[in-house]
Amino acid sequence: MMNAHANLALAALAFPAHMPNSKSSHIRSRRTRRPLLPLTMAAHPPIRTNIGMSTHGSASGGGEQAGISSTDRFRMIDFHHVEFWCADAASAAARFSFGLGVPLAAESGLSTGNTAHASHLLHSRSGSLALLFSAPYAQGDAVTASVPSFDADAARRFTADHGLAVRAMAVRVPDAGEAFRTSVDAGARPSFAPAELGHGFELAEVQLYGDVVLRFVSHPDDTAIPFLPGFGSVPSSGATPDYGLTRFDHIVGDVPHLAPVAAYIAGFTGFHEFSRFTADQVGTAESSLNVVVLANNSENVLLTVVEPVHGTKRRSQVQTYLDHHGGPGVQHLAMASNDVLGTLRKIRGRSTMGGFELLPPPPASYYDDVRRRAGDVLSEAQIKGCQELGVRVDKDDHGGVVLQIFTKAAGDRPTLLLEFIQRIGCMDKDENGQEYQRGGCGGFGQGNVTELFKSIEDYEKSLDASARLAA
């Protein structure tokens, strides 16, 4: 029923291009996994998707284990890494390593025989979180590249256009070549044809949105290779602090028009609609946006797509992103911790010396509401911790609780942010009796979404020159 519904929703994926200027900004505590409102027709006609016609989902899908959905055209095991294209990858990697407490784990460059690009990989010891930063050398031999899809000229244009930005969102799949071919057969625009990297590694890319690519990586379960062939381990990585970030929870892209992008992604992946929020549900009093969350079968790969809503009092923050980024792109990376309060205290401790700054807390009354809604799951100490750090709290219908907070802009521009998240509850057992947490536990807290986007709006107001100068 859910999949049929999701398919239907995607096939007719639609948001009004202009919403009436009557946003509700109060907190809603119910997790939303279905459209709550009737959807009007989009200004952009939906792209036809192949959902429901897949013959790959059951053949290669792995989501059945979770028993949630089975529409995937090919199995996505998990997020593998995210790659930033940089002008100087060393500085960006160093700053993220320090600010987020994710150790520098592997490198590729002149010292490994790669004259095409300098790459620095951060990898958490607490989990699988992997952040790759790459930059072109002045003059390199492309055939020596460790990431074969690296394109020096494209990277130079990319950083000139976008500043600090994500080029690739990589997922691990059982067979990158198969994932690529299946995707392209189902309408994906190819970006980089499958390439064997040796040692059983394969890599391919399709376009995602803007100039961001979805990268497929496959490799043996048991490998001694650090990250990808051509990378060398960093000996000192063991000495670096790890603040407890474990993996990507979800990755969010801002686009001008949501419907065609969501339909495109769902079309070639087979992803189902995990959640959606319309302007009426998550808009603040002054601006708004529409959101769709797409998920693989096992709901551990969550891709969110957001579009601006126009005609509101303030310009949509999504439009601000699009203007300053220079088109569609990754707006935030949500990274999970098993102890997000502990992780945040460490991250905050580095804020004023080059780390990342957290958005300020909501008013104290917000946490009175948290006590009412989630006091049965969170201890008073935890709620106080959330208040101290400004963490937003929401709870879904099944008792799952989600803790979330955003940083201020990670780079120069009001574009890329980071989110830290912890999901509590929703424990299940797989067929082997192993406990696991259902993906997306606690949902995307509609109340949180409103609160989080409101906090970004407040932050953007602080960047408003006229407001600042008038103050």
Place this chain on the structure above:
Amino acid sequence: MMNAHANLALAALAFPAHMPNSKSSHIRSRRTRRPLLPLTMAAHPPIRTNIGMSTHGSASGGGEQAGISSTDRFRMIDFHHVEFWCADAASAAARFSFGLGVPLAAESGLSTGNTAHASHLLHSRSGSLALLFSAPYAQGDAVTASVPSFDADAARRFTADHGLAVRAMAVRVPDAGEAFRTSVDAGARPSFAPAELGHGFELAEVQLYGDVVLRFVSHPDDTAIPFLPGFGSVPSSGATPDYGLTRFDHIVGDVPHLAPVAAYIAGFTGFHEFSRFTADQVGTAESSLNVVVLANNSENVLLTVVEPVHGTKRRSQVQTYLDHHGGPGVQHLAMASNDVLGTLRKIRGRSTMGGFELLPPPPASYYDDVRRRAGDVLSEAQIKGCQELGVRVDKDDHGGVVLQIFTKAAGDRPTLLLEFIQRIGCMDKDENGQEYQRGGCGGFGQGNVTELFKSIEDYEKSLDASARLAA
């Protein structure tokens, strides 16, 4: 006598384009302030300079106080700042702030009404050291720029060409317009005509080498403006640690041919030759370079220019720089501390978590020699500290001692390095009886130069792919 000599040396500034492959790599302990060897004619004829014809030196010069020299065409009060052009200035500034312990002190950008560039200023509380990092926004209004010479398209090309690199070396002068006009009259190539910034600030630029500019900044002694008009103070800066770096000691540029560049700079500034090293003096067993240090009258603004020597066993590290940087540019920034061992311990403590890595120490026997040469000035504890950290030690004829160390490459490429330096001794009194340290005290330690460049050579060997792969 010295100035006459310096003028003569500059007028005929000359290094052989090819030196015989017979470098001496042993340590020389004597400070060198005169050419030790007869100079052969350069492959490039010297550019005629106006040294000795200046009418500005005595009119606006302030170096007379130190009584060292009086050839300056206009007074340079001190280094003012260095500006990096970046694709993402936030990451670079954050990394330098954390890695070097220099607090983020001021910013300009959207929040201050500057839509042209995002700029982050690091400024030491221990002194006057100022590092500026700037990047273009996607679409900005150039007239809102706080640094009026900022050119978004040029900045994008600059970062694409060079990666992490210095765009501007700024000196404070009594009158930026006058410095600019005097320089241009004396042969400087103009880059940015004098502009009034308000509040008594003025800024102008002439070309230095490659696409690096020499920026003149003038402002009232007593001003409440943080850095430049258009910048806002960063409130949290007081909470950030300061590791004790105080100022730029000297700034080094790598160029293909030293003679014309040194003659050009000396020609429009009136700078005298402070020191020089030829390939025979500072070459390692395998490669070499020629060095000239130029100084203003008071020898607190020291500009070093270096050229490669070809035909040696290994390619000159200067040529490596030129290839990877993509032309001439700033090769290292030497930053002073009044307690370099304490500063270095803090810098080293951040090395493995995103800071800067120091080059490894020389063999223990090196420090036996240090005991002999400088044991009368340095305590045994200090010498042990130098050994622990890998600090090189040299001593000049007047008992001045200099402690120096380099970092590994600061960014992705084997180009920009950082140097940390402490000069001990050479205390003098000015006409008011105030004690001050004579500029360049301890000299440029010819032995140190050899040692330092050898350590870079060893580091570059570690980047040599074939060496690494064969190991």
